Amino acid sequence: xxxxxxxxxxxxxxxxxxxxxxxSEYELMEREKLEGLMKNVESSLSLNLSYGFDQAVDExxxxxxxxxxxxxLQLVKASxxxxxxxxxxxxxxxxxxxxxxxxxxxxxxxxxxxxxxxxFTAVYSKDHYEYLIQRFYTWLSMxxxxxxxxxxxxxxxxxxxxxxxxxxxxNMEKFDPENPQEMKLDFSGNDEVVSISNAAENMLGSIVQYxxxxxxxxxxxxxSRAHLDEAQHMAHVGSWEYLLNSGRFEMSKEMYRxxxxxxxxxxxxxxxxxxxxxxxxxxxxxxxxxxxxxxxRFELHYRVMSASGDLVDIQTHGKVRKKGDNIRIAAVSxxxxxxxxxxxxxxxxxxxxxxxxxxxxxxxxxxxxxxxEMAQRSHGKLAVLFLxxxxxxxxxxxxxxxxxDDLLSYVSDLLSRQLRAVDTLARxxxxxxxxxxxxxxxxxxxxxxxxxxxxxxxxxxxxGSHSLYITTSIGIASYPDHSDSVESIIKNAxxxxxKAKESGRNSWLLYHSDMSSHVAELxxxxxxxxxxxxxMDEFELYxxxxxxxxxxxxxxxxxxxxxxxPKEGLVYPDSFIPLAESTGMITVMGRWIIKSCAEQIxxxxxxxLVPLRIAINLSGRQFQDSALITTIKEMxxxxxxxxxxxxxxxxxxxxxxxxxGTLRTMHELKHLGVSIAIDDFGTGYSSLxxxxxxxxxxxxxxxxxxxxxxxxxxxxxxxxxxxxMSHTLNYKTVAEGVESEGHLQLLRDMDCDAIQGYHFSKPLxxxxxxxxxxxx
Numbered sequence: 014x015x016x017x018x019x020x021x022x023x024x025x026x027x028x029x030x031x032x033x034x035x036x037s038e039y040e041l042m043e044r045e046k047l048e049g050l051m052k053n054v055e056s057s058l059s060l061n062l063s064y065g066f067d068q069a070v071d072e073x074x075x076x077x078x079x080x081x082x083x084x085x086l087q088l089v090k091a092s093x094x095x096x097x098x099x100x101x102x103x104x105x106x107x108x109x110x111x112x113x114x115x116x117x118x119x120x121x122x123x124x125x126x127x128x129x130x131x132x133f134t135a136v137y138s139k140d141h142y143e144y145l146i147q148r149f150y151t152w153l154s155m156x157x158x159x160x161x162x163x164x165x166x167x168x169x170x171x172x173x174x175x176x177x178x179x180x181x182x183x184n185m186e187k188f189d190p191e192n193p194q195e196m197k198l199d200f201s202g203n204d205e206v207v208s209i210s211n212a213a214e215n216m217l218g219s220i221v222q223y224x225x226x227x228x229x230x231x232x233x234x235x236x237s238r239a240h241l242d243e244a245q246h247m248a249h250v251g252s253w254e255y256l257l258n259s260g261r262f263e264m265s266k267e268m269y270r271x272x273x274x275x276x277x278x279x280x281x282x283x284x285x286x287x288x289x290x291x292x293x294x295x296x297x298x299x300x301x302x303x304x305x306x307x308x309x310r311f312e313l314h315y316r317v318m319s320a321s322g323d324l325v326d327i328q329t330h331g332k333v334r335k336k337g338d339n340i341r342i343a344a345v346s347x348x349x350x351x352x353x354x355x356x357x358x359x360x361x362x363x364x365x366x367x368x369x370x371x372x373x374x375x376x377x378x379x380x381x382x383x384x385x386e387m388a389q390r391s392h393g394k395l396a397v398l399f400l401x402x403x404x405x406x407x408x409x410x411x412x413x414x415x416x417x418d419d420l421l422s423y424v425s426d427l428l429s430r431q432l433r434a435v436d437t438l439a440r441x442x443x444x445x446x447x448x449x450x451x452x453x454x455x456x457x458x459x460x461x462x463x464x465x466x467x468x469x470x471x472x473x474x475x476x477g478s479h480s481l482y483i484t485t486s487i488g489i490a491s492y493p494d495h496s497d498s499v500e501s502i503i504k505n506a507x508x509x510x511x512k513a514k515e516s517g518r519n520s521w522l523l524y525h526s527d528m529s530s531h532v533a534e535l536x537x538x539x540x541x542x543x544x545x546x547x548x549m550d551e552f553e554l555y556x557x558x559x560x561x562x563x564x565x566x567x568x569x570x571x572x573x574x575x576x577x578x579p580k581e582g583l584v585y586p587d588s589f590i591p592l593a594e595s596t597g598m599i600t601v602m603g604r605w606i607i608k609s610c611a612e613q614i615x616x617x618x619x620x621x622l623v624p625l626r627i628a629i630n631l632s633g634r635q636f637q638d639s640a641l642i643t644t645i646k647e648m649x650x651x652x653x654x655x656x657x658x659x660x661x662x663x664x665x666x667x668x669x670x671x672x673x674g675t676l677r678t679m680h681e682l683k684h685l686g687v688s689i690a691i692d693d694f695g696t697g698y699s700s701l702x703x704x705x706x707x708x709x710x711x712x713x714x715x716x717x718x719x720x721x722x723x724x725x726x727x728x729x730x731x732x733x734x735x736x737x738m739s740h741t742l743n744y745k746t747v748a749e750g751v752e753s754e755g756h757l758q759l760l761r762d763m764d765c766d767a768i769q770g771y772h773f774s775k776p777l778x779x780x781x782x783x784x785x786x787x788x789x
Contacts, residue, residue, distance in 0.1 A: 024157060040115075040142065047117045047137045050077070055119055055133075060252055062090070062130045063123045064330065064345055069250070074099035082138040084109055089132045091121075100136075109136040124254075125310075125332030125343045250345050255282050257305070257340040271327070271348045273319040288317040290324070301333075301342070308335040311344075326350040366440040368418055369425035377439035377447055381499050384451040385492055396459035396491040398448040399506035400428075400466070403484040403518040405444035412479060420476050424483065427474075431465050447503065456491055456523065463487045463521035471519075486513040487521035495524050539596060541578065542589055546598045549605045551577050554613075555776035558785065559628070559747060559769045562761050567789060569626040569660065571769065572610050573776045574602065594634050603635040604644050610659070611652040613779065622786070628660040628690060636663055642681045649685065656686030662713065664692050676707065683708045690747070694735060705742050712739045716750020716770070723755040736763045 054073055061069040074086050078100045085100035110116045115137040121130050251268030255261070262282040269276045272288055289297055293315035304311035313329040331344025364376040372380070384395050402424065409417040421444065428446065429438050437449040448466075450459055470483045488509025496502035509524040516522065545551040556570040576584040593599040610627045617624045635641060649656050661682060663675075682689055690711035714735050722728040732748070739746045748760050751770030760768055774785055 024160065043115055043137065043139075043142050044117065047115055047135060050083075051117050051119050051133065051135055055121065056124065058088075058133060059121045059130060060124050060345065061250075062088075062121055063125065064250075066250060071097075077135070082141060083135055084114060084138050085136045087134040089134075091129045091131045106134055106136050112139075114139045115142075125334055127334070250347055252343070252345045253285070254344075255342040257342070258338065268346060271319070271325060271346065272317065273321040273323065288319070290316050290318055292316075304331075304333045305335075305340060305342070308333050314349075324350075326353045369422055369440050371425050371429075371446075372437060372439040374439065374441040377437060377441065377449065378499050378503075380437050381449055381502070384449060385497070385499065385502075387451070388492055394453050394455070394491060394493070396450040396453055396456070396462075396489060397502050397506045398450065398459065398463055398466070398521075399488040399490075399503070399510040400446040400448065400485050401510055401514065402444040403486055403514070408481065416476060416479060420474075420481065420483070423474065423476055424470070427469055428466060431469050432462070447506070453491075456489075456494065459489050459491060460521065460523070463489060467519065467521065484519035486510055486518050488513055488524060489521060490524040538589070539592055542576075542592060542596075542598060545576065545578075546593075546601050549602075551579065552602070552605065553577055553778060554606065554609050555778055556627075556782040557769055557776040558774050558782070559767045560773050561767050562757075562765055567625065567786060568767055569628060570782065571628040571630075571662070571776075572606060573630075574606060590632065594632050597634065599632050599634045600638050600640075603631070603638075603641075607644060607648055607659075611648045611654055614654060614658050615652050624655075624658055626658050626660050626688065628662050630662045630692065636675075636678060641678070642685070645682070645687065646685055657688065660688040660690055660711070662690045662692040679708050693749075709744060711745045711747055713747045713749055714765075719748050719750040719756060719760075719770075720752065722759060723753065729759065732760075732765075733763050736765050740764070 054077065058070060058073060061067075061073070070088070074088065074097065077083055077086060083100060085098060085104065085106055087106050088097040088099075089095070090097075106116065116134060117137070118132060118134040120132055122128065123130050251265050251271050253262070253264035253268055260282065262280065262285060264280060264285070266276055269278070269280075272280075274280065286294065286298075297313055297315050300311050300313055303309075310330070310332045313327070313331075315327055315329075317325050317327055319325050326349045327346050328349045329344050329346040331342060334341045334343065364373060365371065366373045381395075381397065387393070388395050402420075405417065405420075408420060421440070425438070425440065425446070428448075432438055432448065433450075435451055439447050439449075441447050448462070450462060453459060466487065467485060470485055472482070473480045474483055488506045488511070490496060490502050490505035490509060492502055495505050505524040505528075508528045509522045512528050513520050513522040553575050555573045555575050557573060558567045559569040559571065560566070561568040574586060574590075576589055578584045590599070593602055606629055610629055614624050614627065631641075645659070645661075648654065649659070679689055688710045689708065690713055691707070691709055692713045693715040694712050712735065714732055718728045718731050718735075722732050736746050745766045747767045747769065748756075748765050749769055751757060751760065751768040751772045753772060756770070757768065757772060777785060
């Protein structure tokens with residue numbers, strides 16, 4: 014009985030001690046694991062929170078919740094008091110802690126200033142802990158039961174059990190916790206030894222389970238660290254720290270990536286500085302030295318030559334912290350190469366011509382303004398040369414815009430080589446160039462340069478497979494002789510250039526005040542046009558018939574406006590439409606044209622004639638007019654028109670100038686039921702394959718191809734190609750400029766749908782047009 018009593022007391026003591034040790038030690042381990050997890054992310058959270066990288070902070074929080082047994086995270090920003098939660102919603106940390114879950118809170122400090130930037134609280138699930146405690150009680154209960162059984166049997170078989178127990182003790186003594194092995198006990202016929210062996214094996218299984226749990230925890234910690242590295246990589250932010258006293262230098266994995274270095278590479282402060290290119294290193298050292306002296310923040314923009322040989326733009330923000338004799342530099346760096354490249358591209362697009370790379374009008378005017386201010390201070394002179402290539406449009410129309418673009422690039426390079434480094438050559442649009450000659454002594458310096466430019470362009474020039482003759486007309490205006498402002502000096506040079514063209518081209522002219530009469534003429538014409546637009550009484554519509562090639566019948570007409578000027582007589586559109594376009598009067602004229610065509614269609618119906626479809630040209634200003642669709646709709650409703658009898662023509666270049674706006678307006682026109690035609694096709698930059706996205710009905714082939722196709726095989730192939738591709742896309746085709754039987758026959762062979770041109774009729778006033786219809 015004494016042995017049993019002592020055994021019971023012993024068992025109770027063992028139970029109490031084992032429970033206390035296991036529970037306290039495992040709880041301590043769980044808390045240490047949570048503290049280690051929080052410690053692992055403390056520096057990253059502090060760094061990202063200090064510099065306001067909220068996205069990186071969120072990614073760290075979500076990563077911790079996703080990868081660990083964390084129920085909830087709470088982040089409180091010291092600066093704003095803002096509270097962020099990650100994990101379980103609708104449950105406060107206090108409630109979770111009250112339920113017995115583990116918690117740990119850390120204070121986040123600015124790495125540079127050690128100022129408090131926030132607090133970070135984590136609540137860790139107690140489920141796994143309770144599971145293991147339950148397992149402990151289970152196995153402990155089993156062990157107690159087995160022990161009692163063994164004890165009972167031991168009383169009976171004490172002598173026989175001594176040898177097996179001694180053998181068991183030897184095996185237990187040889188057990189290695191770092192390399193646990195299953196014990197091999199084979200004592201047949203001894204129940205006590207078998208029971209003890211089973212208990213020992215179960216205990217070993219618990220130890221193996223504990224080891225596995227620790228390995229799993231280590232794996233999760235490694236995963237968390239990898240996720241944090243990935244978050245820094247996604248933010249393109251690297252960090253580094255340099256302790257001046259000890260010479261210790263450390264940097265994050267992202268800094269290794271920015272420098273294209275292997276993470277196994279040991280980087281010292283000196284080797285880190287060596288990455289900075291020579292041109293920027295002295296500047297970087299000066300900024301750091303000043304910051305070290307003042308113990309202040311710093312910002313650096315510098316370039317490094319990475320280990321792979323790439324030039325990388327770096328933006329760094331940091332702070333020097335001084336505590337006694339200890340000096341620490343902590344900084345974050347970003348790779349801003351792409352941002353800088355994008356910024357430079359934006360600046361280039363804003364101030365430089367995309368085709369030639371020359372300064373554009375905006376940059377030229379800025380440089381001219383500065384040159385004028387400098388000339389004013391020094392009482393000096395400057396000159397502006399306005400150049401326009403002669404007959405450039407002919408080259409574009411005959412050889413195509415690709416050749417035209419190549420020519421412009423060639424001329425830009427040729428002219429640049431004739432000028433000084435201080436001079437500015439700019440392309441301000443189309444084939445117009447302008448030159449700024451600062452710091453000249455007399456006007457003859459400008460005329461000498463003009464002679465030099467004209468001479469450089471003379472003769473044949475190889476542009477691709479073509480040999481071209483190039484000439485230019487140049488207008489010259491100077492400061493202070495002709496003007497004292499940017500706008501007026503450019504305008505005066507422009508006027509002189511037009512006078513040079515009128516004088517026979519391939520020459521230059523100096524501006525003089527008499528040339529302003531040209532401007533006066535334009536002003537007079539503009540005033541006359543305004544007066545005419547007020548009543549529209551001086552305008553008249555002419556109609557040019559369109560003929561169906563298959564039937565030979567008139568299938569429509571194009572409406573063309575004419576101006577019966579009271580003094581100048583009949584004025585054609587080329588003389589006043591550009592002026593109307595630039596002044597906005599074209600919108601009033603456009604509404605009048607649409608209304609007149611609607612009235613004419615009704616008039617034909619009243620005369621019991623078959624109404625014809627009338628084609629109306631839309632200018633760029635009209636096409637951009639927000640009231641265009643409303644005006645057309647009102648005319649259709651007012652005159653009860655069949656909308657299919659209205660056809661609106663837009664030029665190819667207009668249709669390609671703003672694809673999004675063009676599509677929107679075209680779809681609105683189609684919704685009204687009218688027809689849409691692309692005019693002058695072949696002279697712009699588009700192709701039928703590209704235009705197929707437009708809801709058009711008709712393609713009008715430009716007369717520049719039609720007129721020469723009888724004698725020019727290239728033009729003939731172009732026309733045939735346009736017709737074939739148009740039919741493939743279900744477009745009708747109309748050929749302009751048909752002036753001979755030869756044109757007619759070729760177009761008939763090509764299956765062109767309709768034609769218009771002087772071979773049938775020139776544009777006619779309505780009374781003559783009606784007689785023409787009656788005659789055919």
